[in-house]
Structures are given as C-alpha cells and as structure tokens.
Amino acid sequence: MKIRPLQKKDIKICSEIVGKNYNNKYQRLSALELRDMFGTSQFKPLYYVAEEKGKILGFAGVMQSPMDYSVWHIFWVNVLPTEQKKGIGKKLVSKVIEVVKKKKDAHLILLTALIPEYYKQHFSFKTIDKIDDSYDLMSLAIK
Numbered sequence: 001m002k003i004r005p006l007q008k009k010d011i012k013i014c015s016e017i018v019g020k021n022y023n024n025k026y027q028r029l030s031a032l033e034l035r036d037m038f039g040t041s042q043f044k045p046l047y048y049v050a051e052e053k054g055k056i057l058g059f060a061g062v063m064q065s066p067m068d069y070s071v072w073h074i075f076w077v078n079v080l081p082t083e084q085k086k087g088i089g090k091k092l093v094s095k096v097i098e099v100v101k102k103k104k105d106a107h108l109i110l111l112t113a114l115i116p117e118y119y120k121q122h123f124s125f126k127t128i129d130k131i132d133d134s135y136d137l138m139s140l141a142i143k
C-alpha cells in the first residue's frame with residue numbers, strides 16, 4: 001500500500017468513502033473541499049490517499065491555518081468501512097504529521113467526537129478543550 005498526494009481523478013471515490021462513513025450531505029461537501037486542493041487559495045488543503053493495487057482505501061487532509069502560519073489542521077481522516085482497523089488510518093495520519101514536521105515549530109490541531117483516545121495513544125495528541133461536551137479539540141506540538 002502506498003500513501004500519495006490526491007489527484008483530481010480521486011475526488012469522486014474519496015467523497016464516496018465519506019458518503020459510506022457518514023451520509024450524502026457530507027459526501028457532497030467533502031467533494032467540494034477536496035477540489036480546493038487544486039484551487040488558487042494561499043491556504044489550499046493538502047490531501048493524501050492510501051492506495052493499494054490501484055484502489056483508494058482512504059484519505060486524510062491537512063491545511064495551514066490563516067489563524068497563524070504555525071498552526072495546521074488535520075481533517076477528513078476517512079477509511080473505507082471494509083478496510084478499517086487494518087492500520088490504514090495510522091499510516092495516513094503519520095503521513096500528514098511527517099509533512100508538517102518539515103515545517104518545524106508547528107502545532108497540529110484536530111477536532112474529533114469519536115476517537116480522542118486513538119490520537120492520544122498513537123500520536124501523543126493532547127485534548128486542549130472540549131466543545132459541546134462531545135468534541136475533543138486536540139493538539140500536537142512539533143519541534
């Protein structure tokens with residue numbers, strides 16, 4: 001399995017993974033967000049896909065924040081339901097952390113309702129706040 005940057009041709013299949021994990025509304029919205037990688041904004045998201053034998057099994061996004069250039073957000077970590085719990089999510093998150101590590105003195109931020117323990121145990125993210133008692137706002141400092 002390889003992790004590589006998203007290409008335009010992958011947008012449909014990646015948004016379909018979101019549709020399978022969530023619903024049609026998020027499928028549609030994620031397709032719009034994925035397209036932003038090929039736009040002209042200064043704050044373009046970067047997406048990476050996990051691919052095996054030509055099949056996309058998951059993807060994850062990371063983007064520099066306009067709040068501060070040292071802050072980077074991780075979002076849309078999504079693995080095909082049939083391929084979950086095989087280590088693909090870990091490989092994708094490791095990839096986006098590796099990309100941001102090259103920037104030095106950066107802070108990674110993410111919001112998760114379901115799996116704060118996952119980010120804590122495997123990547124040392126810390127919860128810095130709770131939102132609506134259901135979301136963990138988490139960060140990881142990179143030196």
Ligand SMILES: CC(C)(COP(=O)(O)OP(=O)(O)OC[C@H]1O[C@@H](n2cnc3c(N)ncnc32)[C@H](O)[C@@H]1OP(=O)(O)O)[C@@H](O)C(=O)NCCC(=O)NCCS
Pocket residue numbers: 021076077078079080083084085086087088089090091111112113114115118121
């Ligand atoms: C969450 C997700 C990205 C993890 O990717 P994955 O490839 O399935 O996970 P990995 O195989 O890398 O890691 C497995 C670990 O994650 C945990 N995990 C996976 N999905 C989980 C879930 N929904 N709830 C709690 N733990 C979960 C497993 O228990 C396992 O823990 P362990 O390593 O301590 O045994 C994937 O399950 C997914 O796409 N879920 C639906 C979308 C989603 O919730 N995205 C996260 C938004 S923050």
